Amino acid sequence: MNILLIGAGVSGLTTALALRRAGFGVTIVAEQFAPHVTSVVAGALWEWPPAVCGTLDDSEALARSKRWAASSYQHFEELARDPATGVWMRRACFYFDHPLTPGSPDRQKMDEARTLVRELTHDASLIEENGISPAAGMRDAYRYLAPMVDTDTYLAWLLDECIRLGVAVVKASVSGPLHEGALLRTFHASLLVNCAGLGARALTGDDVIPLRGALIRVRNDGVAMPRIEAAHVVGHPDGSAGQEIIFIVPRGRDQLVLGGLAEPDRWELDLALDTHPPVRAMLDRCIAFMPALAHAEIDAAEPVRTGLRPFRRRNVRVDHQPGTRTLHNYGHGGAGVTLSWGCAEEVVRLAEGLL
Numbered sequence: 100m101n102i103l104l105i106g107a108g109v110s111g112l113t114t115a116l117a118l119r120r121a122g123f124g125v126t127i128v129a130e131q132f133a134p135h136v137t138s139v140v141a142g143a144l145w146e147w148p149p150a151v152c153g154t155l156d157d158s159e160a161l162a163r164s165k166r167w168a169a170s171s172y173q174h175f176e177e178l179a180r181d182p183a184t185g186v187w188m189r190r191a192c193f194y195f196d197h198p199l200t201p202g203s204p205d206r207q208k209m210d211e212a213r214t215l216v217r218e219l220t221h222d223a224s225l226i227e228e229n230g231i232s233p234a235a236g237m238r239d240a241y242r243y244l245a246p247m248v249d250t251d252t253y254l255a256w257l258l259d260e261c262i263r264l265g266v267a268v269v270k271a272s273v274s275g276p277l278h279e280g281a282l283l284r285t286f287h288a289s290l291l292v293n294c295a296g297l298g299a300r301a302l303t304g305d306d307v308i309p310l311r312g313a314l315i316r317v318r319n320d321g322v323a324m325p326r327i328e329a330a331h332v333v334g335h336p337d338g339s340a341g342q343e344i345i346f347i348v349p350r351g352r353d354q355l356v357l358g359g360l361a362e363p364d365r366w367e368l369d370l371a372l373d374t375h376p377p378v379r380a381m382l383d384r385c386i387a388f389m390p391a392l393a394h395a396e397i398d399a400a401e402p403v404r405t406g407l408r409p410f411r412r413r414n415v416r417v418d419h420q421p422g423t424r425t426l427h428n429y430g431h432g433g434a435g436v437t438l439s440w441g442c443a444e445e446v447v448r449l450a451e452g453l454l
């Protein structure tokens with residue numbers, strides 16, 4: 100059974116790999132590959148949903164995201180045993196400007212995460228221990244062991260693994276709207292899987308918009324400042340995506356990324372510290388929060404990475420489009436890495452049901 104899959108970001112490659120491992124023949128068609136995909140820009144911290152960069156008001160959608168995230172956690176934990184994958188398990192600390200009182204939403208989120216993640220500790224003394232400025236006004240904190248993905252290494256590993264297992268790869272653009280009949284005939288496939296991220300907007304006409312983000316890249320080799328070994332994160336006060344997010348995440352062996360920015364419906368990618376004030380403000384915010392970063396040396400070769408999160412107002416779409424031979428897996432917003440393995444497994448179940 101051959102499957103044609105559109106997209107070579109983290110969603111497409113993970114889904115292709117999961118389908119191939121389940122015994123399907125798979126051809127990936129993608130307009131762009133790493134490093135020219137949003138997935139390479141990602142932080143890429145695994146987070147228990149909803150992520151700091153996004154809310155989910157729909158309880159059913161939130162429950163699905165939690166199942167997907169839980170499955171991904173287990174996959175990433177396994178992958179982290181092999182350094183070639185670029186996946187690391189590290190401590191991630193989450194800070195709050197209020198105590199996490201029993202019954203509060205933040206406390207509930209922490210208690211849920213506790214059932215899944217490893218080494219969860221709830222302790223306000225993490226604030227002082229981790230050198231967070233008292234002026235930041237943090238009152239409570241917890242930490243757990245979380246997957247953090249060096250996306251440059253991981254996307255290359257995913258593609259290599261697909262090819263090693265016999266997935267065919269074609270660099271081409273599919274024009275919208277999707278005409279599954281012609282595509283399936285051209286590629287001798289029985290099923291189409293759409294993992295086009297923001298490209299799904301043109302392919303399906305769905306309401307997927309960019310939620311622009313940017314990360315500042317600094318050296319984390321212990322020379323200019325003490326090496327930062329854990330992630331440090333503060334969400335938006337009311338849980339929505341906004342500009343107050345603090346996102347400090349180690350990447351690979353000697354890099355650190357600083358964020359975050361969440362600008363809805365903005366498409367331009369050419370943002371620099373000196374030309375886009377919100378990027379400079381993001382750096383200043385991180386330094387004010389963790390003063391040790393004042394000495395950080397910014398990566399001169401690539402100071403800022405910008406990407407467009409594929410945000411779908413009606414939440415992530417993983418489904419079979421009724422009356423067609425098309426499955427969808429797109430619209431992951433700020434959580435595409437976190438959800439990748441769970442969504443891929445759901446696509447495999449849907450494909451097995453159809454074929």
Ligand SMILES: Cc1cc2nc3c(=O)[nH]c(=O)nc-3n(C[C@H](O)[C@H](O)[C@H](O)COP(=O)(O)OP(=O)(O)OC[C@H]3O[C@@H](n4cnc5c(N)ncnc54)[C@H](O)[C@@H]3O)c2cc1C
Nearest residue numbers: 107108110130131138142144273296298312406435436437
């Ligand atoms: C600054 C920033 C920080 C982030 N941090 C995190 C984080 O910490 N944790 C996390 O989980 N997520 C994070 N994300 C979100 C994550 O990057 C996305 O959710 C994820 O990359 C989406 O992956 P994707 O494979 O669906 O899309 P993409 O990576 O955009 O891939 C889409 C693929 O589809 C192809 N395509 C599109 N249209 C067509 C077409 N018409 N024909 C052929 N091919 C097509 C593209 O060429 C590409 O190959 C972050 C994002 C940003 C921007």
